[in-house]
Amino acid sequence: xxxxxxxxxxxxxxxxxxxxxxxxxxxxxxxxxxxxxxxxxxxxxxxxxxxxxxxxxxxxxxxxxxxxxxxxxxxxxxxxxxxxxxxxxxxxxxxxxxxxxxxxxxxxxxxxxxxxxxxxxxxxxxxxxxxxxxxxxxxxxxxxxxxxxxxxxxxxxxxxxxxxxxxxxxxxxxxxxxxxxxxxxxxxxxxxxxxxxxxxxxxxxxxxxxxxxxxxxxxxxxxxxxxxxxxxxxxxxxxxxxxxxxxxxxxxxxxxxxxxxxxxxxxxxxxxxxxxxxxxxxxxxxxxxxxxxxxxxxxxxxxx
Numbered sequence: 001x002x003x004x005x006x007x008x009x010x011x012x013x014x015x016x017x018x019x020x021x022x023x024x025x026x027x028x029x030x031x032x033x034x035x036x037x038x039x040x041x042x043x044x045x046x047x048x049x050x051x052x053x054x055x056x057x058x059x060x061x062x063x064x065x066x067x068x069x070x071x072x073x074x075x076x077x078x079x080x081x082x083x084x085x086x087x088x089x090x091x092x093x094x095x096x097x098x099x100x101x102x103x104x105x106x107x108x109x110x111x112x113x114x115x116x117x118x119x120x121x122x123x124x125x126x127x128x129x130x131x132x133x134x135x136x137x138x139x140x141x142x143x144x145x146x147x148x149x150x151x152x153x154x155x156x157x158x159x160x161x162x163x164x165x166x167x168x169x170x171x172x173x174x175x176x177x178x179x180x181x182x183x184x185x186x187x188x189x190x191x192x193x194x195x196x197x198x199x200x201x202x203x204x205x206x207x208x209x210x211x212x213x214x215x216x217x218x219x220x221x222x223x224x225x226x227x228x229x230x231x232x233x234x235x236x237x238x239x240x241x242x243x244x245x246x247x248x249x250x251x252x253x254x255x256x257x258x259x260x261x262x263x264x265x266x267x268x269x270x271x272x273x274x275x276x277x278x279x280x281x282x283x284x285x286x287x288x289x290x291x292x293x294x295x296x297x298x299x300x301x302x303x304x
Contacts, residue, residue: 020046023070025078029173031055031151032216035078037065039095045185045219048095050075051177053170056082058148061109062168062177063090063218064099072099076106084109086146088153090179091165092117092131096218101133110137112146113155114164119194130162140166153177158207160200161188167207174213176226182207185220187233189273190280197237197284204234241281245300248291252299255279 022038033052040047048065059082065071084107089097091114100111116134140146142157152171158181159165168177180188181203190200208230215223223229243262247253255275263274282298285291292301 015040015042015045022047023074025052025074028216028222029175031170031173032175033078034216035071035074037071037095038068039066039071044095045183047219049216049218050099051216052078052082053153054082054085054148054151056080058083058085058151060084060086060088060146060148060151060153061103062088062153063096063179064103066095067098067102072102072106075099075103079107085148086110086112086153088113088146088168089134089136090114090167090177090181090218091162092134093162093180094129094131096179097131097134101135112136112138113140113168114166115139117162117164117194145171156206156210158203160190160196160203163194163196163199165203169210169212174211176207176210176212176215178207178215178217178223180218182215182223182226182230182233183217183220184215184223184229187236189277191276192280192283195276195280197280198287200280201234201237201284204230204237208234237281240277241285244278244281244285245290248298248300252294252297254296254298255282258298 020036020040022036026034028034031053035050036046037048037050048063050065051062053060053062061084064087087100087104087109089100104111113136117130118132119130140155142155144155146153154169154171156167156169158167161180165179165181167179167181190197208227212226215226247258247261255278258278259271259274282291289301290304291298
């Protein structure tokens with residue numbers, strides 16, 4: 001899922017008026033088409049966007065989405081007589097990968113891309129659950145490629161939102177399919193224990209150092225100024241970190257004490273989501289020995 005703490009992070013864009021182009025196959029550029037899944041919500045924007053890359057001679061399907069009969073029918077109509085050669089997932093939240101298995105069955109194409117991931121935790125989550133049925137035929141490492149007639153997709157490892165998150169670079173056009181790592185409408189949630197703020201920030205730096213022309217995220221509009229957006233997202237996270245340090249310098253606090261101060265004016269039903277993000281920041285600050293935890297209270301670490 002895109003994020004459940006989106007409102008707590010002040011999304012840049014509200015939901016557009018309906019009707020949305022659900023189920024329609026839209027051409028974005030010569031090698032790229034998009035089909036919108038019918039799972040739009042305040043948490044997924046207008047829904048999960050599945051991308052078709054290539055031509056009738058060979059097609060890759062990126063983020064097949066939820067295993068919704070309506071969406072699968074729309075994908076099959078968009079694919080038509082094309083030969084699907086790869087089904088690729090950026091990560092395995094249940095709004096991204098469950099359609100991979102039935103699509104593989106109907107097309108005979110292999111599932112290639114991110115690794116499977118099963119999180120065993122009793123802690124409440126604010127992001128989507130993981131797809132426990134996801135079984136890839138091939139897992140891609142950073143820099144590995146999948147090719148077809150006239151197209152090349154390179155895996156770009158971007159852990160943080162999830163530890164198995166991959167983006168895919170279309171070498172022929174300079175497009176990057178960014179999944180949930182970078183979206184133009186909101187920031188992405190980082191939920192421990194799998195989500196890692198240090199990894200997320202490093203992945204943002206990795207993308208900032210690239211020269212991609214355009215981002216196609218799994219939710220929301222295309223990002224036409226990628227480096228500008230990434231810089232802003234990194235700045236937002238650093239500002240949150242400074243805010244936490246400032247508040248803890250005043251006095252030790254629990255997460256439940258930090259959130260109302262940090263998210264003043266935000267509806268209380270969003271505070272549990274905000275707590276997860278604050279927790280991710282605190283874990284990273286603890287790794288850096290800037291803060292310490294004792295009896296559920298966080299404080300500035302000795303020597304700082």
